[in-house]
Amino acid sequence: MRENLENPFPLPLWLNKCFAAQSASVLYRAVVALRNKAYDKFAFLSHPPSRPTISIGGIRAGGTGKTPVAHFCGEYLSSRGYDIAFLSRGYGRRSKDQLLISPSETVSWESVGDEPSLLKKNLPQSWIAAGSNRVQSAKELSGRVSKDTVFILDDGFQHRRLRRNLDIICVHEHVLSDFMIPHGYLREPLSSLFRADFLILTAGISDSVERLTEVAKKLRNRYKKPVSILIQKPEYWVNGTSGETSAVLPLKEPIVVCGIARPHRFINLIRSMDIRPSEILSFKDHHIFQMNDFLGMRNLYSKGLVTTEKDFLRLSSIDSAKLPQTWYLKIKLDFADNESQTAFYSTMDKFNHKITQKEAL
Structure with a gap:
């Protein structure tokens, strides 16, 4: 009889992935520690600015x-x-x-x-x-x-x-x-x-x-x-095309667009201002917007867009005539x-x- 060499108690896939991630974290931690130790010990590795x-x-x-x-x-x-x-x-x-x-x-x-x-x-x-x-x-x-x-x-x-x-x-x-x-x-x-x-x-x-x-x-x-x-904290809204500013967003049920690391923070912020998004488009951080990101959306032009100031910089690469009016929120610390x-x-x-x-x- 041939011996069964397979694991008789296989771990779930998610647990295997968890162990793999933990092992990779240990290795990554060791590499970072060695790098930091080198910079701490050898002053010549770093350069004093003027x-x-x-x-x-x-x-x-x-x-x-x-x-x-x-x-x-x-x-x-x-x-x-x-x-x-x-x-x-x-x-x-x-x-x-x-x-x-x-x-x-x-x-x-x-x-x-x-x-x-x-x-x-x-x-x-x-x-x-x-x-x-x-x-x-x-x-x-x-x-x-x-x-x-x-x-x-x-x-x-x-x-x-x-x-x-x-x-x-x-x-x-x-x-x-x-x-x-x-x-x-x-x-x-x-x-x-x-x-x-x-x-x-x-x-x-x-x-x-x-x-x-x-x-x-x-x-x-x-x-x-x-x-x-x-x-x-919210400061005021800016119309991306005209530069007009407003303390109150002049849009009803706008579409929210954001490509930042923590989109929920921006979404929670605008909801705290009694703004109810009709739709939320969330992309990865630093997403480079294309017109294809907005194709097939109904009633887009009548609702308008709201976004973050950082996202608006990348949105501005799209021909403004192809997008509805877009407002971004100025935020202060x-x-x-x-x-x-x-x-x-x-x-x-x-x-x-x-x-x-x-x-x-």
């Missing part, structure tokens, strides 16, 4: 509000008299060149990416550097920007080749229970938060501030870092409480003080 540098980053893949926080910091520093240069990899852009965009130049999302383009749109006096080699971008910028310029790395926590003076990490509200990729969403282990200088929890208007406050408390106690909670506000300004003032001391030497 200007004070802030990194806005995260340890989770997508959806933690890094770009809005980069703009928030840039706006604050600009109000303090600094010039701003954003350094970005330019994810999703069609160009592969290293690009420098000066304050006097306009920029398309196709050339630099939707997030750098959005930063430039909302802070037009800033420089934009787009390219995978941010050390090279920093060197090229050094010969062109003023001595009062601050470099801001958008999504820069894992980019350790360029040193920074301040590491700001945007974290998800479930960060403490998350796992490493691919079993979870973490790009680095939670222990990497010890490397940060300041943590920011970004939240939607419908999120529970009480729950976020509890998460912030746990983060402060565990990592001994200052923590702020920033709430995304606001502090959830006095403790969050104090933590942010204290951190930024310490950064400012270090710059001033260095310049005085």
